[in-house]
Amino acid sequence: MQITRQADYAVRAVLHLARMNSSERAATSTVAKEQNIPPSFLAKIISQLSIAGLLHTSRGARGGVTLARNPGEITLLEVVEAIDGPIQLNECVGSDGGCTFDENCPIKPVWCDAQEELVARLKRTNFGDLLVKSR
Amino acid sequence: MQITRQADYAVRAVLHLARMNSSERAATSTVAKEQNIPPSFLAKIISQLSIAGLLHTSRGARGGVTLARNPGEITLLEVVEAIDGPIQLNECVGSDGGCTFDENCPIKPVWCDAQEELVARLKRTNFGDLLVKSR
DNA sequence: TGTAAACTGGACAATAAAATCGTCTTTAGA
DNA sequence: TCTAAAGACGATTTTATTGTCCAGTTTACA
Numbered sequence A, B: 001m002q003i004t005r006q007a008d009y010a011v012r013a014v015l016h017l018a019r020m021n022s023s024e025r026a027a028t029s030t031v032a033k034e035q036n037i038p039p040s041f042l043a044k045i046i047s048q049l050s051i052a053g054l055l056h057t058s059r060g061a062r063g064g065v066t067l068a069r070n071p072g073e074i075t076l077l078e079v080v081e082a083i084d085g086p087i088q089l090n091e092c093v094g095s096d097g098g099c100t101f102d103e104n105c106p107i108k109p110v111w112c113d114a115q116e117e118l119v120a121r122l123k124r125t126n127f128g129d130l131l132v133k134s135r
Numbered sequence C: 001t002g003t004a005a006a007c008t009g010g011a012c013a014a015t016a017a018a019a020t021c022g023t024c025t026t027t028a029g030a
Numbered sequence D: 001t002c003t004a005a006a007g008a009c010g011a012t013t014t015t016a017t018t019g020t021c022c023a024g025t026t027t028a029c030a
Helices: A004-020 A028-036 A041-050 A078-086 A108-123 A128-133 B003-017 B028-035 B041-049 B076-084 B106-125 B126-131
Strands: A056-057 A064-067 B055-058 B064-067
Touching: A004 A028, A004 A041, A004 A064, A004 A078, A004 A128, A004 B041, A028 A041, A028 A064, A041 A056, A041 A078, A078 A108, A078 A128, A108 A128, B003 B028, B003 B041, B003 B064, B003 B126, B028 B064, B041 B055, B041 B076, B076 B106
Parallel strands: none
Antiparallel strands: A056 A064, B055 B064
16 A cells, blocks of 8 residues: 555656756756665656656757656656556456456445545646645 | 555455354355455465454364454454555655655655545444445 | 767566465364 | 364465666767
8 A cells, every 4th residue: 555666756756857947957867866766766767757758858968857848737646657557546446347246345435435535636736836835 | 556455355354254143253264265365365364353353263163253343343444454554655654754865845745645534534434334335 | 970978678686565385273063 | 082174373486566787779069
């Protein structure tokens, strides 16, 4: 019942980028150092975030990473789900239908509601808001 | 970001026991079969629930498992935490203080609030209520 | 055009979690 | 007292997560 370290790293990396001037690029190694994240591990995470369309990367000397959008247009949910996949509090609560074992299982709705609440909360939290709070 | 299978199994096992006549005992193997849980895995889970004081077990022939209390007095939170330990949405949100890295990290409060909400929800859901809904 | 900085991608090791297996101990009842 | 049913306990296997390493590829700039 925890987001993975990867997702936590991803969130911190995005926040780091959000704090910078939007015209600057940051090298993965710099972000890793300042955020205390294993560098080669972060490289993979950034690659995934880039594939997900949240970051832009540029290779070569003076290359680096920037946000693909405004901080205010990136939600916590997007970042977490780009790494961990869809949030799913229990196996039975998911797109794949889940446990067909007990048709009227009374527990499933509890997980569903809790999950919806959590997802909604992460969705309404964007990095623009987070930025304001951290200054 | 998911409860463990163990916790799910625990919840289903407790619900199974809650559905029975309170004077009856159920063998672990029976519960495992009816709830579709690997038997030897369930044995360990039941052992943990017993140590946590949620179940009573009796050994020997005609032994088995019963709830230690009324279904209405057992919450979903207790069962989940007996198996998975305290719910903690992220490493930094916990009793051990967490990341001292960024003193005014704006993300931590988000995880804290979300976690509190989830915990509260699981705490107010007891197996007495669940029983009613499943009939 | 050469070179150093930077991302890319794959293979792999270490660790933790999930699941399984086998053996032991306890106990009700014939 | 003997036996079969049942839980207790420890060893092992499997799988996912986390982290490392290294050999490519791209590109700005001297």
